[in-house]
Amino acid sequence: MxxxxxxxxxxxxxxxxxxxxxxxxxxxxxxxxxxxxxxxxxxxxxxxxxxxxxxxxxxxxxxxxxxxxxxxxxxxxxxxxxxxxxxxxxxxxNDAVAALASGTMGKLHGCVLIAGTGTIAYGFTEDGREARAAGAGPVLGDWGSGYGIAAQALTAVVRAHDGRGPHTMLKSAILQTLDLSSADELIGWTYADPSWARIAALVPVVVSCAEAGDEVANKILKEAVQELALSVKAVVQRLGLCGEDGKNPFPLVMVGGVLEANQRWDIGREVMDFISKEYPGALAIRPKVEPAVGAALLAWNEFMKEYLQEAYRR
Amino acid sequence: MxxxxxxxxxxxxxxxxxxxxxxxxxxxxxxxxxxxxxxxxxxxxxxxxxxxxxxxxxxxxxxxxxxxxxxxxxxxxxxxxxxxxxxxxxxxxNDAVAALASGTMGKLHGCVLIAGTGTIAYGFTEDGREARAAGAGPVLGDWGSGYGIAAQALTAVVRAHDGRGPHTMLKSAILQTLDLSSADELIGWTYADPSWARIAALVPVVVSCAEAGDEVANKILKEAVQELALSVKAVVQRLGLCGEDGKNPFPLVMVGGVLEANQRWDIGREVMDFISKEYPGALAIRPKVEPAVGAALLAWNEFMKEYLQEAYRR
Known part of the structure; x- marks a missing residue:
């Protein structure tokens, strides 16, 4: 604030x-x-x-x-x-709008992709039409989110443990991180505190395993990249942000821990690569100010717009 | 009790x-x-x-x-x-063991598949080894459960609504059932009460849409069938219930609302068909008594076993 x-x-x-x-x-x-x-x-x-x-x-x-x-x-x-x-x-x-504004210095144009504990894509055309995708919470399938990635990893551990899925180094890595001795104990661990952020905190473990060559972890991250790119595409398509030839420039603001991880397996870069292939005009922006400043800039811009309109009428 | x-x-x-x-x-x-x-x-x-x-x-x-x-x-x-x-x-x-006993009149041999709000597969060999699969709750991916089926359906509605997924009649059917006017309102609906049973109660809507030919609903149910069959297979494999040639007979007790739906799209029958192909010896049992009676039978059988052993020693 x-x-x-x-x-x-x-x-x-x-x-x-x-x-x-x-x-x-x-x-x-x-x-x-x-x-x-x-x-x-x-x-x-x-x-x-x-x-x-x-x-x-x-x-x-x-x-x-x-x-x-x-x-x-x-x-x-x-x-x-x-x-x-x-x-x-x-x-x-919606808080996603402030995140967009934090990348465009208050101008509501383009698309923002947030992927932290949750995920949402939100966009505006210059003439004020808006659209969103995802952002509906874990029950409603925000699969590219930090929660989504970590929940898939936990699921993979349980499946490997009970014989429904392939072996994965996620098992030892996650159990060690959580100081548990058996995959059975994961059930009690998830029930003990179902907070999404607590689960999403496991994303770095998934990234490490993927970097070490674990196929299950790699698959989870690749699917997350596709899910996140799909959210952006849905918004861009509905708003026509890319123009008729698909090449119009538009800002794509990228926010949140999942996209900011700057390791070898860089989820944010992979998402951007995916989107750039379809929309070469997408201009990736990593905001320099926090979303709350975006909200303040939004208030400032809207206020000035109305103020100038009123002044012009007088 | x-x-x-x-x-x-x-x-x-x-x-x-x-x-x-x-x-x-x-x-x-x-x-x-x-x-x-x-x-x-x-x-x-x-x-x-x-x-x-x-x-x-x-x-x-x-x-x-x-x-x-x-x-x-x-x-x-x-x-x-x-x-x-x-x-x-x-x-x-575990409560699954009583469900098994309710189908075998107290004998711990074979496998039980429960699919109600949650799902679990649990099995015993005649010499007392045991194994389980799934039953870890929704965070840990019990996808064939009633909750899993309904959550996939809700996700499909949100995806269709925001342009990430194909059109599905699940949207109008679920919104009508929940008395909501827009898919946006589903977010508030899921947050209002995250109880799994409340979400799982939507399974009949998914079945109706699948019976009416909706491809998205059909895909969700087919995946649920595979998930449920996979849980049984994991248990049967680990315990070797099917014998070396895969054809040994063993009881497969099937319990829970998801498996009991006796409509045209019969999830329980589909799961059984799937399993029978791999394990022709699987003998499907729908228990005539409730799981609590299974627990009482279990106590009775175990008690008699110990009692007779002690009598024999004397």
């Missing part, structure tokens, strides 16, 4: 006046009330740290996970409206 | 003196203390309903989910031992 100055020029580096951090604000995970309290608190913290208060705010952009449907957006906008005076511009978006 | 009489002949139908039902006793799901309290309570209820008490008990078999490792067995045996006098015979098994 960075607070940007209400200045009409943006110096480099960006002047972030304050920064505050809070817990989960996904209403799907923690419920409506807790999500709202978390967001109110982190906004109050950011303002207080910047030595300011609500009356100085001109625009707010909340980019939060769990905004999957217009009703989510409306509900959050409604209580945001209760908090701020009516002249304040308010924007509510 | 049926209570069987301590008689040396077993009339038909089996004389179940009392029956009591309680909630979840899987320590992985509800924790050690709650699991123990549930089991103590249901045993006390069954005894009280039969007009008896602990002093009349000769043998106890607890067949509970969550017994995946010898340490699970030891822990439960330890507190069971605290409850009953030392002459009482105690057995603790």
């Amino acid at each position: 960075p607070v940007m100055p209400s200045s009409d020029s943006l110096p480099d580096p960006l002047p972030v006046l304050a920064r505050a951090v809070a817990g989960c604000s996904n209403h799907n995970s923690v419920g409506e009330t807790a999500a709202r309290e978390t967001l109110e608190q982190v906004m109050a913290d950011a303002l207080s740290k910047s030595g300011s208060n609500r009356s100085a705010v001109r625009a707010v952009c909340l980019a939060v996970s769990g905004v999957n449907h217009p009703t989510d957006q409306k509900r959050i906008l409604a209580w945001l409206r209760e908090m701020f005076p009516s002249h304040v511009k308010l924007y509510v978006q | 049926p209570v069987m009489p301590s008689s040396d002949s077993l009339p038909d139908p089996l004389p179940v003196l009392a029956r009591a039902v309680a909630g979840c006793s899987n320590h992985n799901s509800v924790g050690e203390t709650a699991a123990r309290e549930t089991l103590e309570q249901v045993m006390a209820d069954a005894l009280s309903k039969s007009g008896s008490n602990r002093s009349a008990v000769r043998a106890v078999c607890l067949a509970v989910s969550g017994v995946n490792h010898p340490t699970d067995q030891k822990r439960i045996l330890a507190w069971l031992r605290e409850m009953f006098p030392s002459h009482v015979k105690l057995y603790v098994q």
